[in-house]
Amino acid sequence: MTNVSMTVNGKSVSCDVSETTLLSEFLREDLRLTGTHVGCDTSQCGACVVHVDGKAIKSCTALAVSLNGSDLTTVEGVGSASNLHPMQAAFKKHHGLQCGFCTPGMIMAGIDMVERYHAAGQELTAEAIRHELEGNICRCTGYHNIVKAIEEAAGTMAGQKQAAE
C-alpha cells in the first residue's frame, strides 16, 4: 500500500491504495465517484475519460500512484443538476445519449476538445469533432446527436470565454 494525494474536483483527497490501483478504480471504489464509467478492458471505449492537470486521459489506463499530486476533474466536477455545464446542457437538448453509459466520457472528451481547439485558435468543425471522438465509443446513438451537442457547446463555451475576458 502507498499513500496517494490529489485534488479531485477542487477538494484535496488522500488514500492508501495498492501500487497497481488504476485511476478509474481509485475514483470509483476509493472515492465513490461512480460517474466515471469503465466500459472495456482494452483502453478503447473512452467511458472512463477524466481530466488530469488539464489533459483528457483514460483513467483505466493510468496508475493512481503515478498521478500523486495531480489536479483531477471528473464528470461530477463540471456541473451540477441545477447548474449544468454547457456541454451537459447541449447533450440534454440534442438528445446526445440513449442509455447514457458512454456519456461521462463523451462530456469530458467534448470539453477537452473544445478547450484544446480554442487554445490553438482552430475551428472545431463537425468533421474535426468526429475525428476527435476516435477514442470514445457509443453503442446506442450513432454519434449524430453527440456531434451536434459538442458543436453547440463549443459555441456556448466560446461565448462564455469572451464574456469573461
Place this chain on the structure above:
Amino acid sequence: MYDAKYHKPSSVADAVAALSGAEEGKVLSGGQTLIPTMKQHLAAPSDLVDVRGIDGMSGVTAADGTVTIGAATTHADVASNADVLAHLPGLACLAGGIGDPAVRAMGTIGGSVANNDPAADYPAAVLGLGATVVTDKREIAADDFFQGMFTTALDEGEIITAIRFPVAKKAGYAKLPNPASRYAIAGVFVADTGAGVRVAVTGAGEDGVHRNAALEAALGGDFSADAVEGVAANEDGMMADIHASAAYRAHVVNVLAKRAVQAS
C-alpha cells in the same frame, strides 16, 4: 492486474538501479500499452520503473540538422512541437495520427519504439529517417534496432533515453488505419534524406517494420508519386490476417507510398 512495486526515480542511474534490483522489472512510460497488457494478465512485472519523473527525459531539442526527442515525450507534445513542425512536419503528422487524443496525451515515443509493435507508427519514422536510438549505455542505428515483431536490440534493463532524428530534405507518412484500433493495417514513411531515399513500411510485414528496396530504388531516381507507378506490388513477406490479405497489403503499400510522397 497482479501486484507490482512502483518506483519513480528522478535520474537514469536510479532507474537502471531499480531495474537491476528487481526480479522482473519493466520500464513504465505512458502506460498505454503496458497497462492494458497487465490488465489482461499478459504481463506480470514484479516492479514498474516510471521514467516520466526523470530530468531531461521529455521534450524536444533541434540543433545541427537533428531533432532529438526525449523518450518520455508524449505523442501529443511531438505532434504540436514547433521544432518538429518546422523541421520534420511528417513526423508531427504521424504522431498526431496515433490512436486517439487520450492515448496521445499519455503515450510516449520511447514506449512505442521499445515495444516495436508490428502495426505501430513510430517505428516507420525511426527506420524511414534513419534515426538513432539513444539508451542509457549506447547509441543504436535504426537499421540495427528493429529485429522483428516486438523484438529490438535493447538488452534486458536497457532504457531508451531519446531518439535522434536527422532532418530530411523531404519526409512524409501515410497510413491505412484499422478502423477499430487505429493501428496501421499498413503505413509507409518515405524520406529524401539528401544522401538517398529511405522507405519504411509498418503494419504490413510478417516481421514488423522493414525497408522496401523496390520503392527506395524507384524513388531514388525520381522522388515523385509517379515514380511509384511502375513498381510492382510485392506480396513476399506481407502479413495476412482477418483484416487484409497479403496481396491487399502489398497493393496498399504502393498506394500509401504515393500518398506519403505527396504529403512530404
